[in-house]
Amino acid sequence: MITIDWNAFTPWSALAGGALIGLATVILLLLNGRIAGISGIVGGLFDRAAGETGWRLTFTLGLLAGPALWAAFHTLPPIQIEADYPLLVVAGLLVGLGTRYASGCTSGHGVCGLSRLSPRSLVATLVFMGAGFTTVYVTRHLLGG
Template sequence: MDYPSALAAIVGGSLIGASAALLLFSYKHTAGISGIAAGLLPPWPAGNAWRVWFLAGLIASAPLAKLAGADPVPELQASPALLALAGLLVGYGSRLGGGCTSGHGVCGIARLSPRSLVATLTFMLSAGITVFLIRHWL
C-alpha cells in the first residue's frame, strides 16, 4: 500500500468513526445504514430530518471525493438491474438479521456488543467463503 492510499484509509476511517460517534451522541442512534434508510419508509415518525441528511451525505460523498481528485467509483461488471436486486436483497437481509455491516461492524463492535461481534464475524466469514468459491470454483 502506498502512502496516499494509507493516508486516504486513515482519513476515511477517522471520518466514519467521527460521524458514527456524532450521530450516537447527538441523536442516540447507531449509524446502521439499513436502519437509517428503513426509518424513511412510512409511517414517518417526527424528527426524521437527520436521516435524510445522513443519507444525502452518504450519497454526496462519492462525487465530492471525485472533485477532490479521488476515483471512488469502481468499475462494475454487473448490470444495473442485477446490482439493484442485490442491493434490495442485502437491505432486506440486514433488516431481517437485525442490523447491517455498518451498524454492527462500526458501531456495535466499538460498543463491545457481543451480538455485533457475532454478526460481524458471520458477515466476514460469509464474504470470505463467497469470494473463495467464486474465484476458485466457479
C-alpha cells in the first residue's frame, strides 16, 4: 500500500523543476545543438575531444552547484540509503553498463528523446522503467526486503 504524506506533497515545486529541466534541455539543444543526456555529457569529459570539454564541464558543474546553492538557503532533506557500499557500487556499474547498451540514459532518452518523438527513446525509456519496476517488486515483495 502506498501512503502519500500530503503535508510534504509539493506539486508546484515539482512542476517548476520539471519546467526548468525542459527549458534547460531546449536551450542546450538550440544553442549548442546537443542533447542533454547526462551519461553522454559526463562520458564525453573522458574523451577529451577538441572543443568539447568546456561546455561539458560547465554543464556538469552546474548540476553539482544546484544542490549546493539550494543548501545555502534551505535545509536539504536527509539522505537515507538502505544499502551497503558494495551493492551501491554494483548497482552503479549496472546502470553505467545499461546506459552504454542503450546509447543514453533516462535524461537523454526519457526527457530529450521522447520530446522529439524518437521511437528508439520510447523503447529505451520503457525498458528503463520496466527494469526499475521489476527490481523494486522483486526486492521488496519476492525477496522480502
